[in-house]
Amino acid sequence: MDEQSARKLIVEIGKLMYDKGYVTSSDGNISFRLEENVILATPTQVSKGRMSEDMMSLTDLDGNPLNDRRVSSEIKMHLLIYKMRPDINAVCHAHTPHGTAFAAAGLSIDAPILSEVILTLGCVPLTAYGTPSTSELTDSLKPYVEHHNALLLENHGVVAYGKDLWQAFDRLETLEHTAKIAILAKILGGANDLPKDAIEKLINIREKAGYLTEAARCQACGYLEHTDVRCSLDAESVNNGNSNGAKISFTREELIDLLNQAVSLQN
């Protein structure tokens, strides 16, 4: 996407976020990776409902300014995600009321209650509180960025990201919609969880359809532990002359078992 189209789309998504009540005042921020090391982002202290295309800031991946528009102080969170996830080109951060209610209550969005959410988003974990705009916040996100596409920021808000601006916004919207349904179901006496075999079928479908990759099997997600779905880690085989550099893979349990055996052999 060219720069002018990206500026236009950030203004449009900013309006949507404001109109849907995902942000108030100058909350939230949106960014887009224009080139490998050039990020277009919303400026500091501007309502996302009243932006114009000429307001946007440009920075490099280390946050150094590339134009004279001061970028949001929360850009560090966006830059961490771009650095850790080459497949991600857009990030939306907001204080959506229902998602943020989970984050304020110290809860993840990880109950297996909605088939569509297992298919398209997966689990949304709670990341530990860190002061906004500091490395405290980015440090607490690090363990989760690789396998998740949306995160809850404890006592703060939510962040969602995707391959383009619409996918990032759609994931934000799915997160907020799920949080709202979970709260309403709780008022009605509590949601019923999907059974194990239904979850496994949905995970197979989402991988075949390409909604989520196998990386999502490694999400921090309570219900995955009750299924037979495993996070398999690719391990480069030892190049001992016989392997020809072929890749082998282990399940997490097999790898832990092998490491334990190696440790006990050393002792």
Ligand SMILES: [Zn+2]
């Ligand atoms: Zn925020």
